[in-house]
């Protein structure tokens with residue numbers, strides 16, 4: 001059934017909303033990637049089956065919904081019961097009848113399935129009361145976990161497409177541009193370029209054929225915010241793109257989705273079909289006279305394909321390598337025609353801005369960074385997952401109040417932000433308000449919004465090497481500074497972690513880093529030295545220790561680190577001896593165990609299993625001294 | 629016709645030209661490795677770095693590659709500042725590590741004060757600097773027999789699947805454009821071999837010299853004869869015989885004393 005007018009759309013929306021309030025009981029099963037991996041599909045099916053049986057005696061009406069990622073990826077499958085708001089974690093198929101009987105029918109809580117706050121181990125009943133969520137403000141991720149991404153009626157009921165209706169019927173393209181400018185929206189995919197400015201430049205560009213593109217390539221290791229939006233709320237992206245297309249005067253759009261995201265492709269494809277069927281996309285959208293349609297394109301499989309010029313070449317069927325951008329893609333982009341490219345999250349924000357107004361969005365955030373921002377919080381932190389917060393929230397609030405603090409209450413060392421070419425921020429800057437400018441000043445960047453928390457057992461030289469290795473593998477190899485520079489930089493870092501560093505290495509690193517920053521063709525190469533420069537800036541001592549003393553202070557670099565067992569606390573459980581892959585540990589049961597350093601390969605397995613924390617590291621050089 | 633300033637000199641340039649062209653026209657040398665007149669600029673070697681600024685930029689300068697930056701009115705270009713030379717030096721130092729034995733790279737690096745690379749010298753020295761001129765010229769003539777394979781440090785120039793490329797016509801454009809003579813080939817009276825393929829040679833009908841592969845003549849007949857002014861006749865004689873024939877067709881010019 002095609003919706004022919006704004007009035008018809010609004011009537012439909014009201015109908016859906018009315019039906020939802022009638023509905024009484026609802027059961028939301030998270031079917032995001034993490035939960036699916038933990039068996040969410042079976043749980044959802046079990047609910048559907050059981051509910052079907054119960055429906056016959058028509059006591060309660062239930063809805064089983066597949067919902068996108070809640071953010072609690074490790075605690076899945078997650079189930080939220082509405083209207084009570086009760087959240088259950090790690091739900092198994094065998095729990096389903098019990099949940100229906102006890103909680104849905106009788107309002108009785110099953111304590112075993114409740115979420116326990118890792119900070120204080122207190123069980124929390126309400127989804128909305130969990131500190132992880134309570135402290136968030138969700139705009140781009142507003143519907144994730146609340147709607148079934150495969151049912152457009154759900155999205156419409158949740159308010160999706162209202163912003164599009166407002167833009168198409170109440171606003172001229174110029175007014176939309178003004179609204180986005182008032183919002184102060186900046187790109188969420190990396191550089192933080194002003195969205196309104198980009199759009200205006202494309203609107204001004206000559207030519208009738210223009211494109212609006214969505215960047216869903218998300219190649220940063222460990223990042224998953226765009227994936228969650230594409231999987232969990234695809235309609236918000238479509239809505240944003242229609243608004244953007246209307247503003248710049250484009251009639252064709254593409255969503256470029258990372259090849260490894262099949263569920264995102266599936267849910268987006270379904271969303272497109274449903275939107276077209278209802279007349280929310282395609283010719284004469286809702287009778288407004290505006291035509292716009294979107295196609296999905298699967299990514300070229302390389303990290304660099306997320307870079308805007310490479311993405312456009314890849315979309316055009318060419319090799320996805322960057323090219324110089326002395327002419328903006330808003331004038332010469334896809335097929336050399338005027339093009340706007342925005343990140344998934346940026347598009348999701350646009351719909352909300354169109355619906356609620358730019359001033360509302362600009363009411364959140366800092367002076368130059370408005371609105372909210374999504375982050376993937378991972379690493380050595382108690383609560384990992386997706387979060388969205390107003391710009392300007394401090395790192396401390398994010399890591400301690402939302403993240404629940406450092407895992408196992410170890411000392412905090414640094415947080416890496418901005419993806420592989422971001423930087424590491426030390427403890428002294430924990431009160432830094434997170435926005436584009438502040439992160440850049442601190443030597444890091446917003447990037448895609450990755451946040452990796454690191455504890456004291458992290459070697460910063462090793463961290464920098466890890467990111468260099470990733471980038472070395474992902475450099476497209478077109479330009480000399482990035483291709484050869486990364487290879488050589490990695491060679492220097494290989495030296496450092498093996499204790500083979502030499503006196504001139506630090507100046508050499510700095511000179512090479514500067515050459516790459518200035519000389520590389522695209523942002524990949526230009527920003528590749530960031531992890532190196534930022535760790536050198538805050539943790540230079542560690543570099544010096546590696547080079548001059550042959551010591552890895554964190555006890556991570558294998559070639560520099562040895563292990564020993566503390567006689568004071570070892571209770572002789574023999575767990576370490578069993579765990580050691582090379583049989584380097586000997587000792588009588590219930591007596592002190594000893595590591596033979598000639599056999600030990602410094603793998604750290606003993607440390608991982610010791611129940612009394614009696615294994616410690618020390619610099620290998622001390623062994624040499626003993627020998628001498 | 630935009631007027632720009634290059635190293636303090638006022639230069640009038642062609643509309644649509646790039647900085648490199650304008651500089652060369654003004655007699656200012658900018659080193660390049662991946663540039664070739666007639667091919668689309670590529671911007672890969674990063675050697676032709678220059679700094680640009682404009683009045684009103686408050687002294688702010690930006691590093692760009694000369695081979696791709698379009699000229700514009702009032703542009704101020706600096707081709708020999710410390711920053712420019714330092715960036716080129718890093719690039720050449722890196723290339724010297726990759727190609728420690730390549731004369732061209734050694735000479736260029738030396739000009740920037742690099743006699744020995746600061747980095748780890750390639751244990752398997754190569755002459756290929758990955759400028760992609762070969763693949764680009766092959767694309768340009770519409771053959772596309774070779775391309776770059778792999779990415780990053782593992783990138784190389786190769787025919788598809790490392791097999792003798794079916795599309796190759798043995799024209800030697802790749803070998804001839806290569807600034808370091810990296811691409812090997814042999815030509816005898818009867819055959820030419822390149823990229824693992826053997827080509828039958830056509831002989832000049834006048835002097836009998838083997839001058840072009842049969843595949844090349846056929847490729848021309850099939851793809852280019854119609855769109856270019858060059859008739860198939862063209863391939864019957866070698867270049868030097870053609871020149872002689874042309875010369876003999878000119879009427880005798882009376883010698884001026």
Ligand SMILES: Cc1cc2nc3c(=O)[nH]c(=O)nc-3n(C[C@H](O)[C@H](O)[C@H](O)COP(=O)(O)O)c2cc1C
Nearest residue numbers: 187188189190215217218306307308342343346523
């Ligand atoms: C190597 C590289 C990879 C990138 N990958 C992505 C990506 O996966 N997703 C993304 O949105 N932007 C990515 N970007 C940034 C894009 O080039 C571009 O700036 C962005 O998509 C613009 O959208 P925005 O203004 O909404 O941020 C990447 C940039 C570089 C240099």
Ligand code: SF4
Nearest residue numbers: 477478479482522525
């Ligand atoms: S900077 Fe790296 S990724 Fe970008 S063009 Fe150069 S080689 Fe390719």
Ligand code: FES
Nearest residue numbers: 660671673674695
């Ligand atoms: S000549 Fe300009 S980048 Fe190679």
